[in-house]
Amino acid sequence: FVRGGRRLSRTRQEDLLRATRLALQVPAHAFEYEIELRQGRGKLNEAAYRPVVEALAERPRSVGELLDLPELRRTTLQAVELVGMLVSSRQAMPLLPDEATASSAAAARFNRAVAATVRDQDVPILVALAMPRPGSAYFLTPAEVLAYDILGRDPGARPQDIAKAIWPTVKARGDRLHRDGRAIESDAEAEEFLAERLDKMIRDEMPIWRQLGAM
Numbered sequence: 001f002v003r004g005g006r007r008l009s010r011t012r013q014e015d016l017l018r019a020t021r022l023a024l025q026v027p028a029h030a031f032e033y034e035i036e037l038r039q040g041r042g043k044l045n046e047a048a049y050r051p052v053v054e055a056l057a058e059r060p061r062s063v064g065e066l067l068d069l070p071e072l073r074r075t076t077l078q079a080v081e082l083v084g085m086l087v088s089s090r091q092a093m094p095l096l097p098d099e100a101t102a103s104s105a106a107a108a109r110f111n112r113a114v115a116a117t118v119r120d121q122d123v124p125i126l127v128a129l130a131m132p133r134p135g136s137a138y139f140l141t142p143a144e145v146l147a148y149d150i151l152g153r154d155p156g157a158r159p160q161d162i163a164k165a166i167w168p169t170v171k172a173r174g175d176r177l178h179r180d181g182r183a184i185e186s187d188a189e190a191e192e193f194l195a196e197r198l199d200k201m202i203r204d205e206m207p208i209w210r211q212l213g214a215m
Contacts, residue, residue: 013080014079014080017063017079017080017083018062018063018064018067018079019062019063019064020062020063020083020094020095021060021061021062021063021094021095022056022060022061022062022063022066022083022086022087022092022093022094022095023056023060023092023093023095023133023134023208023211023212024053024056024057024091024092024208024211025090025091025092025093025138025208025212026091026208027057027203027204027205027207027208028053028054028056028057030204031049031053031091032089032091033046033049033050035085035088035089035091036089044085045075045077047071047075048071048072048075048077049085051069051071051072052066052069052072052082052086055069056092057207059211060095060133060211063079063082063083064079066082067079067082093134093136093212094134095133095134096133096134096135100135101132101133101135101213102130102132102135103132104132104213104214104215106132107130107131107132107213107214108152108214108215110129110130111129111130111145111148111149111152111214112149112152114127114128114129114130114145115145115146115148115149118142118145118146118169118173119146119169122173123142125141125142126139126140126141127139127140127141127142127145129145129148129214130214131209131212131213131214132212132213132214133211133212133213134212138208138209138212138214142170142173142175143166143170143175143194143197144201146165146166146169146170147162147166147198147201148209148215150162150165150166151202151206151215152215155206155215159194159195159196159198159199159202160191160195162194162195162198163191163192163194163195163198164191166194167187167190167191167194170190170194171187171190177190177193177194179193
């Protein structure tokens, strides 16, 4: 019998944190170095964090790999701060160990089923898709889910073709699109607007989906 919590030793904590793998959940160009903290807004040391963000943009990495980057050896950045700042700001997420990760094929089957509900049922404004590597969800709008489904089957699909394919379903759902505060009325303008959004999604979010094991 032990009274009270048993804390990890600093060495054990450091070892576990260094072994944790992280993946970005925002595009590198959209990473915010000024973040909201409980005490107010704070600014991350860009000289230390920018090399971390650039490394994570290439692929998921362990915290140990990140701390061993040449640019970080001259900083005081510690594992607990690095994980705390990236994860609490929701700009990166920890990944499960490989042996605990569901297969991408299983996630793809689940996500295809979710996409089918978007076509056939009244679903919420945001829809959760399975991301197997973090063991978590990634939220998209119904239109984005439909586009994700097409891209899962044809990663090279053009935004214009995707927009043309999904607009009838989006329209039938009663979802209204707005540009500059004005409701879009014509089908042609709606498809053009969707194509613009999808082009950005393909550039910014598809790489994240791949890193999270959902594509």
